[in-house]
Amino acid sequence: MAKIIESVPNISEGRNQEIIEACVDQIRTTAGCTLLDYSSDTSHNRTVITYMGSPEACEEASVKLAKKAVELIDLTKHTGEHPRMGCVDVMPFIPIKDANTEDCIELSKKVGKRIAEEADLPVFLYEQSASAPHRENLAAVRKGQFEGMAEKVKDSLWIPDFGGQRIHPTGGVVAVGARPPLIAFNINLSTSDVEIASKIAKIIRRSNGGFDCVKAMGVLLEERNTAQVSINMTDFTKTPLYRVVELTKAEAARYGVHVIGTEIIGLCPMNALFNAAEYYLQIEDFDASVQVIENHLL
Amino acid sequence: MAKIIESVPNISEGRNQEIIEACVDQIRTTAGCTLLDYSSDTSHNRTVITYMGSPEACEEASVKLAKKAVELIDLTKHTGEHPRMGCVDVMPFIPIKDANTEDCIELSKKVGKRIAEEADLPVFLYEQSASAPHRENLAAVRKGQFEGMAEKVKDSLWIPDFGGQRIHPTGGVVAVGARPPLIAFNINLSTSDVEIASKIAKIIRRSNGGFDCVKAMGVLLEERNTAQVSINMTDFTKTPLYRVVELTKAEAARYGVHVIGTEIIGLCPMNALFNAAEYYLQIEDFDASVQVIENHLL
Numbered sequence: 001m002a003k004i005i006e007s008v009p010n011i012s013e014g015r016n017q018e019i020i021e022a023c024v025d026q027i028r029t030t031a032g033c034t035l036l037d038y039s040s041d042t043s044h045n046r047t048v049i050t051y052m053g054s055p056e057a058c059e060e061a062s063v064k065l066a067k068k069a070v071e072l073i074d075l076t077k078h079t080g081e082h083p084r085m086g087c088v089d090v091m092p093f094i095p096i097k098d099a100n101t102e103d104c105i106e107l108s109k110k111v112g113k114r115i116a117e118e119a120d121l122p123v124f125l126y127e128q129s130a131s132a133p134h135r136e137n138l139a140a141v142r143k144g145q146f147e148g149m150a151e152k153v154k155d156s157l158w159i160p161d162f163g164g165q166r167i168h169p170t171g172g173v174v175a176v177g178a179r180p181p182l183i184a185f186n187i188n189l190s191t192s193d194v195e196i197a198s199k200i201a202k203i204i205r206r207s208n209g210g211f212d213c214v215k216a217m218g219v220l221l222e223e224r225n226t227a228q229v230s231i232n233m234t235d236f237t238k239t240p241l242y243r244v245v246e247l248t249k250a251e252a253a254r255y256g257v258h259v260i261g262t263e264i265i266g267l268c269p270m271n272a273l274f275n276a277a278e279y280y281l282q283i284e285d286f287d288a289s290v291q292v293i294e295n296h297l298l
Numbered sequence: 299m300a301k302i303i304e305s306v307p308n309i310s311e312g313r314n315q316e317i318i319e320a321c322v323d324q325i326r327t328t329a330g331c332t333l334l335d336y337s338s339d340t341s342h343n344r345t346v347i348t349y350m351g352s353p354e355a356c357e358e359a360s361v362k363l364a365k366k367a368v369e370l371i372d373l374t375k376h377t378g379e380h381p382r383m384g385c386v387d388v389m390p391f392i393p394i395k396d397a398n399t400e401d402c403i404e405l406s407k408k409v410g411k412r413i414a415e416e417a418d419l420p421v422f423l424y425e426q427s428a429s430a431p432h433r434e435n436l437a438a439v440r441k442g443q444f445e446g447m448a449e450k451v452k453d454s455l456w457i458p459d460f461g462g463q464r465i466h467p468t469g470g471v472v473a474v475g476a477r478p479p480l481i482a483f484n485i486n487l488s489t490s491d492v493e494i495a496s497k498i499a500k501i502i503r504r505s506n507g508g509f510d511c512v513k514a515m516g517v518l519l520e521e522r523n524t525a526q527v528s529i530n531m532t533d534f535t536k537t538p539l540y541r542v543v544e545l546t547k548a549e550a551a552r553y554g555v556h557v558i559g560t561e562i563i564g565l566c567p568m569n570a571l572f573n574a575a576e577y578y579l580q581i582e583d584f585d586a587s588v589q590v591i592e593n594h595l596l
Contacts, residue, residue: 004595036594052594096591181591188582245579261582270568270592273575280578281543284486284559293394293479294568296334296350297302298595 004097005104006036006052006181007062011069012084014040014047019072024049026064032057036267045080046089050267052096055107062091062111062176066119070171075146085142085149086121086172092179096269097298104178105129112162112176122153122163122173129177131161138175146172180213180235183272184265187229187248191257194220197227200251204229204244211247213239226260236272242279301397303405304334304350304479305360307389309367310382312338312345317370322347324362330355334565343378344387348565350394353405360389360409360474364417368469373444383440383447384419384470390477394567395596402476403427410460410474420451420461420471427475429459436473444470478511478533481570482563485527485546489555492518495525498549502527502542509545511537524558534570540577 013019020040024047027035033053040047053061066088073087091111093104105128112123130136134157144152149167152158159165160173167173189197197218202208205216213235219228229248233241249259274288289295311317318338322345325333331351338345351359364386371385389409391402403426410421428434432455442450447465450456457463458471465471487495495516500506503514511533517526527546531539547557572586587593 006591034594036591052591097595241575241579259580261580263582264584264589267589267591270572270590273572273586273590274568276575276579277539277571281539281574282557282559284561286562288571291562291565292568292571293304293334293350293565294592294596296332297395298592 001098003055003099003103004052005055005058005099005107006050006094006096007058007091008048008050008094009062009065009091010089011047011049011065011073012045012075012078012080012087012089013069013073014045014080015042020047022072023047023065023068026068027051027061030057030061030064033061041082043080044082045078046082046084055099055103058093059107059111059114063114063118066091066115066121066174070119070121070168074170075172076170078146083139083142083145084172085144085146086174087168087170088115088121088174089142090126090138090175092127092177094179094181096181101128101178101180108176108178112174115174115176116160116163119171120163121168121171122160122166124173124175125161125177126175127177127179132157141175149173180237181269181272183233183236183241183268185231185233185241185244186263186265187231187245187259188221188224188261188263189227189229189252189257190260191227191255192220192225193255193257194218194227196252196255196257197229200248201229201231203251204231204247211239211244214244233272236269236275240275240279241272242276299396301353301401302350302395303353303356303397303402304348304392304394305356305389306346306348306392307360307363308387309345309347309363309371310343310373310376310378310385310387311367311371312343312378313340318345320370321345321363321366324366325349325359328355328359328362331359339380341378342380343376344380344382353397353401356391357405357409357412361412361416364389364413364419364472368417368419368466372468373470374468376444381437381440381443382470383442383444384472385466385468386413386419386472387440388424388436388473390425390475392477392479394479399426399476399478406474406476410472413472413474414458414461417469418461419466419469420458420464422471422473423459424473424475425477430455439473447471478535479567479570481531481534481539481566483529483531483539483542484561484563485529485543485557486519486522486559486561487525487527487550487555488558489525489553490518490523491553492516492525494550494553494555495527498546499527499529501549502529502545509537509542512542531570534567534573538573538577539570540574
């Protein structure tokens with residue numbers, strides 16, 4: 001029963017390959033961590049790193065990454081389309097195997113404390129680790145971005161959890177927290193009318209009365225001339241993929257539109273697919289933890 | 299890249315708990331093997347053992363099991379509904395991880411040779427290990443059963459692959475071979491008319507012109523008063539579960555009948571469920587080996 005936790009730190013550098021590699025190397029060189037992916041977006045000027053490991057290995061890698069990022073990334077010179085507030089902008093921890101939310105919260109607090117002490121970066125705990133409800137949402141924590149953060153932390157509602165009421169002059173502040181696995185999931189429609197995708201996005205997403213664990217917006221895939229509902233599934237254990245697909249089909253039918261395909265971007269946990277198979281195949285009393293052979297190898 | 303192979307030996311004892319446990323202990327006490335399940339049927343007088351391990355561990359466990367079975371099980375006194383020809387009746391090897399059919403064929407030949415030499419039991423290689431096409435099908439190999447086997451092996455078509463042209467006086471002969479993972483899959487219908495289940499079984503199974511990798515028959519579940527199509531999926535990589543479910547729905551519709559549920563009995567590989575999720579969710583360009591997080595832990 002070895003606990004495995006995934007982390008998906010975002011760093012505010014997506015253009016300078018040398019800096020990116022130096023940061024990713026902090027994961028590569030930490031024993032007990034497996035680098036799963038890293039991808040940079042030059043217009044966002046941001047790199048998303050995905051890795052997993054034991055809680056101890058994740059703690060080590062997180063602190064090393066923060067130290068390297070604050071050394072190499074200067075936010076006073078950073079431009080990019082994506083909002084950001086720190087050289088390491090956000091550092092989520094996700095339970096993968098034999099670990100639960102409590103383990104990830106505990107890890108986030110250890111990491112937050114050490115990053116403040118060892119990398120001199122103040123830290124906000126966010127999502128499931130947040131110290132107050134208004135600090136759960138990352139967008140709310142990050143509002144004002146790097147440039148507005150020195151002013152923001154003077155507000156008693158926005159004192160960082162670690163590191164004091166200040167920001168690092170070039171490194172800013174970091175959000176660290178536990179969250180469920182997030183699945184980037186897109187649904188492509190048999191139309192180029194992005195308005196239809198936007199209407200469906202509003203219906204399925206929480207912010208307009210839809211599913212609790214869905215964020216969505218309509219976009220046009222220009223190269224395919226296809227309207228797409230672009231979705232973040234923030235907790236598939238509460239809002240499963242199949243339910244979003246079925247509601248999208250039902251709403252699209254009103255316009256004579258159907259689903260032509262879907263996309264899972266990047267990684268997803270096996271259970272997100274098992275529960276779709278269970279639903280559609282109508283499997284009775286299935287227990288994946290016992291009945292799926294490979295689960296006995298994990 | 300540690301190779302893992304599954305084995306599902308069937309022993310011809312399903313009543314005497316002491317003998318069953320003594321046989322299962324041969325798996326339990328072999329380092330590198332994980333016992334996944336064992337279940338006995340008293341009317342069949344037969345026990346199905348499921349375990350997995352490295353090829354070396356499976357080889358060791360197989361030989362130990364054969365020695366123990368020939369010591370404790372006397373087929374001259376065996377009665378039961380299920381056809382059988384040996385104290386260990388059949389010993390299939392199935393690739394699970396980082397192993398392929400060739401690995402399982404190689405293992406089956408090593409095991410067959412050692413069982414003949416060390417447990418004094420002649421061995422037929424069957425399925426993907428068979429030395430001739432007429433010896434692939436287990437039912438064909440086993441035809442005549444224990445009582446007819448001494449006569450059968452005199453036929454030049456039925457000389458055992460190891461151990462010579464004879465049978466063990468109380469232990470009979472054993473079938474050893476490589477095969478794809480088999481999934482026991484049942485589809486329950488909204489009718490108690492077993493004739494409808496039987497008609498659908500004939501449509502979906504290979505022997506009447508249906509899917510290549512499907513064996514099926516119609517049965518009545520008396521306790522639920524429900525007709526069921528009882529299926530053996532002999533290779534889900536060629537004939538996937540979802541295709542059998544969808545054809546069953548289409549054929550049942552002719553009778554105004556629908557699928558009320560399905561059952562996966564025992565174990566199944568994760569890929570059998572992933573391909574159902576991919577089909578029904580219409581996921582484009584999905585690569586489970588890369589995109590499913592847990593695959594990086596195997």
